[in-house]
Amino acid sequence: MLLRILLVCVLAVGSVGSVRSENIKIGLPSVTITAMPFFIAKEHGFFQQEGLNAEMVVMPASLNIKVLLAGDIQYAATMGSAVAAAIRGINLRIVMLFVDRPLQDLVGAATINSVAELKGKVLAISSRGGLQDIIMRRILAQSKIDPSQVNIITIPGQTAMIGALKANRVAAAMLNPPFNFIAYREGLNNLGFSGNYVRLPSTGVAALGETLEKHPDQVRRLIRALARARTFAKENKARIFPTLKRALRIDDEDLLSKIYEQHKQIETADGRVDAQLMADTIRDARQTEGITKEITTNQVFDFSYLPAR
Numbered sequence: 001m002l003l004r005i006l007l008v009c010v011l012a013v014g015s016v017g018s019v020r021s022e023n024i025k026i027g028l029p030s031v032t033i034t035a036m037p038f039f040i041a042k043e044h045g046f047f048q049q050e051g052l053n054a055e056m057v058v059m060p061a062s063l064n065i066k067v068l069l070a071g072d073i074q075y076a077a078t079m080g081s082a083v084a085a086a087i088r089g090i091n092l093r094i095v096m097l098f099v100d101r102p103l104q105d106l107v108g109a110a111t112i113n114s115v116a117e118l119k120g121k122v123l124a125i126s127s128r129g130g131l132q133d134i135i136m137r138r139i140l141a142q143s144k145i146d147p148s149q150v151n152i153i154t155i156p157g158q159t160a161m162i163g164a165l166k167a168n169r170v171a172a173a174m175l176n177p178p179f180n181f182i183a184y185r186e187g188l189n190n191l192g193f194s195g196n197y198v199r200l201p202s203t204g205v206a207a208l209g210e211t212l213e214k215h216p217d218q219v220r221r222l223i224r225a226l227a228r229a230r231t232f233a234k235e236n237k238a239r240i241f242p243t244l245k246r247a248l249r250i251d252d253e254d255l256l257s258k259i260y261e262q263h264k265q266i267e268t269a270d271g272r273v274d275a276q277l278m279a280d281t282i283r284d285a286r287q288t289e290g291i292t293k294e295i296t297t298n299q300v301f302d303f304s305y306l307p308a309r
Contacts, residue, residue, distance in 0.1 A: 022218060023053045025073040026205075029061035031247055033177060033263045034099050034203040035077060039247045040240055041229035050221035065090070068208060075207050075222065080131075082206035083285045086300040091209035093302040096223050096271040098203045098230070101195035102131060103266055105180040106139055108172045108189040109165045115143040115191050121171035124155045124164060131202070132174040135194045142197055162186065177259040178250060195266050199277050200284075212302070219305045227271060227307060234264070272303045 028035050038056050041047045047054040057073055064078040065085045076082055082094055112118065118140070125132040137147055153170070155161050158179035164170045165188050172191055175183055184190060205223065212219055233240050241256060250256055278297040286295060 021048075021051050021053050023055070024075065024218070024222065025055045025057050026075045026077060027064040027067055027073040028056050028058050029064060029078045029081075031058060032103075032203075033244070033248065033259050034103060034266075036233060036240075036244065036247070036263070037098055037226045037229045038077070039243050040233050041225045043243045043246075044229065044232060044240075046225040046229045046232070047222075050225040052218070052221060052225060054222075054225075065092070065206075068092070068206075074211060075205055077203055077205065079201045079204050079206065080285075083281055083300055084289055087282060087285050087289060087291055087295045092206055093209065093212060094201075094204055094206045094300060095212070095219060095302055095305045096205040096226065097201045097268050097273050098226075098271070099263075099266040100201050100268050100273050100277060101199050101266040102135055102202060103263060104132065104135060104174050104176050104194040106136070106172055106191040106194070107165060107175045107180055107183045108191040109168050109170070110187050110189065111168065112171050112191065113189055115139060115145070115172075118171055118191075119145055119149050122151045122153060122169070124153055124161050124170040124173035126156060126158075126161075126174070127154055131200070134200075135198050136174055139192055139194070139197045162188070177262060178248075178252075178255050181255055181258045193262075193265070199280070201273055201277070201281060204271070212305070216305070223271065223305050224307065230267070230271075234267075270309065271306045273301075 026038060028038065042054055042056070059067060061078045061081050064076040065081045067073050068076045069090070079094060079097065082092060086092055106115070123136060125136050127133065136152060140147055140150065155164055155173065158175055161173040161175060162179060162183050165173055165183065166186060180190070205226065207219060237260060241253065244256055244260070245251055248256070275297065278301050282295050282297065282300055
């Protein structure tokens with residue numbers, strides 16, 4: 001009789017747990033190493049432990065906020081679009097940031113060994129006005145090279161950039177992992193890590209103000225799951241490699257290890273960034289969007305849902 005009662009109790013607990021499991025969708029601009037916490041949290045059970053059934057939906061960065069506003073996803077990982085939306089008056093907040101710097105290298109042709117050698121040369125980026133354009137110009141400026149002293153062209157596709165570097169059609173190009181490490185295997189040169197020149201949050205969690213007001217517990221549970229996933233990834237490199245292989249579609253463990261180690265350089269300590277970076281991010285977005293009115297940091301960022309320090 002006692003055994004039967006205990007069995008009924010266990011089944012009841014399981015039933016309540018399944019009822020409480022909440023379905024959420026998170027919009028990702030792409031599947032890259034910076035999105036690692038989402039995949040670790042899903043595959044290693046951290047979402048489930050917080051009563052969440054999370055689905056990651058990959059879509060262009062330009063659509064993330066539009067789909068968020070339509071209610072088809074509950075959270076967005078695209079920080080650039082989130083900041084731009086918030087300063088335009090859309091009621092959303094960034095509640096967690098995974099990284100505070102870009103993860104790209106300026107890669108030189110085999111004959112180029114320093115940024116100083118790029119004067120008068122042809123350089124390649126993926127598109128005008130995007131992140132690579134910003135990074136390239138800041139690296140040049142901090143190296144005391146005026147953009148007018150170089151010829152910056154666009155080459156869509158990282159593989160095509162490597163080809164142009166090997167053929168000496170360009171002297172340098174901005175490459176993301178894993179293509180930067182592939183380039184080094186081909187004898188090309190690392191001229192600089194973008195994170196040493198630019199601080200810019202790019203991946204994290206943004207939510208509408210309505211979600212924060214109506215479902216604060218869900219937001220805290222989501223963030224708690226991601227925080228635990230980030231800690232787990234830092235402490236269990238070997239155990240997360242199968243997840244990274246599947247997510248990034250890379251079987252080369254040496255390549256994965258290099259990507260993993262470089263990514264560690266740009267991670268935030270606890271999901272927060274300092275006041276100066278928040279202010280700088282808002283300032284840059286206002287300039288890009290042509291917005292003249294002042295925007296306070298609490299109109300864009302809200303780290304109060306993160307675990308206490």
